[in-house]
Amino acid sequence: MTPDRQPTPSALEGIRVLDFTQMMLGPFATQLLGDLGADVIKVERPGTGEWERGLTYAGELLGGDSAAFLAMNRNKRSVALDLKLPAARDALLRLAATCDVVVENFRPGVMDRLGLGYDDFRAVRDDIIYCSGSGWGQDTKYARENRPGQDLLIQAATGLAFNTGTAGDPPTAAGTSICDATGALTLANGILAALLARERFGIGQRVEVDLYHATLAILTQEISAMVNHDAEFYRSEAGIAQPWLEAPFGIYRTIDGWLAVAMGPMDVIAGVLADPALAELDPWLDRDTAKRRIDELAAERKTTELLDALLDAGFWAAPVRTMREAYEELAADGSSLLVDVMHASGTPLQLIGCPITLSETPWRQRLRPPAVGEHNDEILAEVLSADELHALRAASAS
Structure with missing residues (x-):
């Protein structure tokens, strides 16, 4: 009889993270670390907890919490402390001595004023990895002006909103918090790189990521094209889906739905649509003319029929689905992502x-x-005596 295989370790098993984050930039990053096995200790306000717990979706909460909060805070333990209390600060610094990573995304300077800045944590563990997420950076023009850093504002400031939609439309925001998500994934990458550097070189360090620069980084193709071609790129009047790309790149209405068509030769799509004149159009100079003609021809075909014809011809295309349709396919397939x-x-x-x-x-x-604060006693008992824990409870209640 073959013995049962022992569970494999998690990739980040043994790594401990002290998490002061809120909203999406920090929590989405630290959840990823928790998913990969890190022990993530989430520090929240007593009573109300993190701000995003109360953010309603369609005016509703789930069991008293926001759907957004629940989406980004699994695989974490919560400790609720008033950061202005000296005893709470002392407990957190003691806890940090057992941690590998500290993550915060307050406005620049807030953690220093609380006595919880990089130097404070480095004093208790010299190889600590201290990670700061922010909207604009720690010491940039907009950070010094104390501007709020939030996803929509970053989409506006970077040019992302002006790249989306068609000419004549107002600037158009993305359908999700793309800057927050980009910042979170960048922050997680920075933390993992710092952990590897500590493993290899024995050093701690400070990691800084902000939404503004992370979003500019994902605009790398567009900015490279703009700067190195010394040209401006404008949104198409007919709806080419990127300002700097040529026809047929875009979304097309069919008889019974919508179809997304990516890059590909005009002569191929001309053959699929049985319109040789399309092949004579310049994909860049005539991109609006081409888009409008393909709009007309696609509107005469059913989605599946046109999709199959394009795929058979080697063209890149996909049906445009709702988020619910994508989810229902995951559910029907028994996807492990759910x-x-x-x-x-x-x-x-x-x-x-x-x-x-x-x-x-x-x-x-x-x-x-x-x-x-579900795990207050469990976590704090690791670093506080019974008397100290009782005193902290009393101070927090007063």
Whole structure:
């Protein structure tokens, strides 16, 4: 009889993260670390917890928490402390001595004023990795002006909103918090790089990521084309889906839906649509004319019929679906990306899991999103005596 195989370790097993983050930039990054096995200790305000817990979607909460909060805070334990209390600060610094990473995304200077800045944590662990996420950076023009840094504002400031939509439309925001997500994934990458550097070179360091520069970084193709061609690129009047790309790149209405068509030779799509004149058009100089003609021809075909013809011809195309349709396909396929958990209130939840597949150290759903301060005693008892814990409780209640 073959003995049962022991569970494999998680990739970040043994790594401990002290998490002061809120909204999406920080929590989405630290959830990824938690998914990969890190012990993430989320520090929240007593009573109300992180600000995003109360952010309603369509005016509703789930078991008293925001759907957005629940989406980004699994695999974490919560400790609720008043950061202005000296005893709370002392407890957190003691806790930090057992941690590998500290992550915060307050406005620049807030953590220093609380006595919880990089130098404070480095004093208790000299190889600590201290990560700061922000809207504009720690010491930039807009940071010094104390401007709020939020996803929509970053889309506006970087040019992303002006790249989206067609000519004549107002600047158009993306359909999700793309700057927050980009910043979060960049922050997680920075943390992983710093952990590897510490493993190899024995050093701690400060990691800084901000939404503004992370978003400019994902505009790398557009900015490279603009600067190196010394040209301006404008949104197409007919709806080419990128200001700097040529026909037929875009979305087309069919008899019964919509179809996305990516880059490809005009003579191929001309053949599929049985319109030789299309092949004579210049994909860049005549891009609006080409787009409008393809609009007319696509409107005469059913989505599946046109999709199959394009795919058979080697053209890149896909149907345009709603988010619900994409989700329902995942559910029907039994996708491991969907995870079922129970809210602290007893409400069943379904969340999107971690999209990273590791053959030997897979991610695991270990902890549901925590209630505010759910793990206070469990965490603080590691570094405080019973008397100190009692005194801290008393100070927090006063």
